[in-house]
Every structure is written in C-alpha cells, then in structure tokens.
Amino acid sequence: xxxxxxxxxRTEFDAEFAEFVGGLGEGRSMAGIGGDDNLFxxxxxxxxxxxxxxxxxxxxxxxxxxxxxxxxETFATTNMIYRTFVSPGSVxxxxxxxxxx
Numbered sequence: 001x002x003x004x005x006x007x008x009x010r011t012e013f014d015a016e017f018a019e020f021v022g023g024l025g026e027g028r029s030m031a032g033i034g035g036d037d038n039l040f041x042x043x044x045x046x047x048x049x050x051x052x053x054x055x056x057x058x059x060x061x062x063x064x065x066x067x068x069x070x071x072x073e074t075f076a077t078t079n080m081i082y083r084t085f086v087s088p089g090s091v092x093x094x095x096x097x098x099x100x101x
Contacts, residue, residue: 035079
C-alpha cells in the first residue's frame with residue numbers, strides 16, 4: 001500500500017473503519033450508523049480520534065493527507081471521508097504530495 005496509488009474499495013474501507021471505531025473503546029461502534037450519518041453527533045468519533053483516523057486513512061491509501069486542504073467537517077460522515085480521501089478520483093488520490101492546481 002505504500003505505492004501512493006493504492007485504491008481501497010468501499011467494502012474494505014467500511015470494514016477497516018468499523019474496526020478502527022471499535023478500537024477507540026468506550027463501546028463505540030458503527031452499528032446503526034449510515035454513510036451520511038454525522039459521526040461526531042452520533043458519538044462515533046471526536047476531535048481527538050480524528051488524528052488517529054488520519055493515520056488510518058494514510059495507511060489505507062498509501063499517501064499523506066494535506067491537512068491544509070480539509071476541515072474537520074470533511075471527517076463528519078463515512079461517505080464524505082471515502083469520497084474525499086479514498087475513492088478513485090478523490091482529491092487525495094489526485095494529489096500525492098503536490099499542489100493540485
């Protein structure tokens with residue numbers, strides 16, 4: 001996954017994300033949480049766990065996330081996270097350590 005071009009399918013992403021959430025402890029789970037549900041409002045993640053989430057995403061896609069290109073809202077839903085960072089054609093797949101313009 002370190003080639004900077006790794007494409008993670010949605011099923012793999014959802015499984016990895018659910019495992020990540022379970023590992024946060026405090027009874028956190030993705031049970032009953034849909035792709036457009038706000039993860040912060042549901043208590044699934046918080047601002048502290050976003051740092052760990054960034055590390056997970058970077059591991060999955062094999063490249064760094066340019067934090068200047070995102071806001072905390074970018075991490076609000078699994079659909080937003082996947083579209084922004086993971087899916088083919090996402091901002092982070094188009095930009096691998098370079099300016100995107």
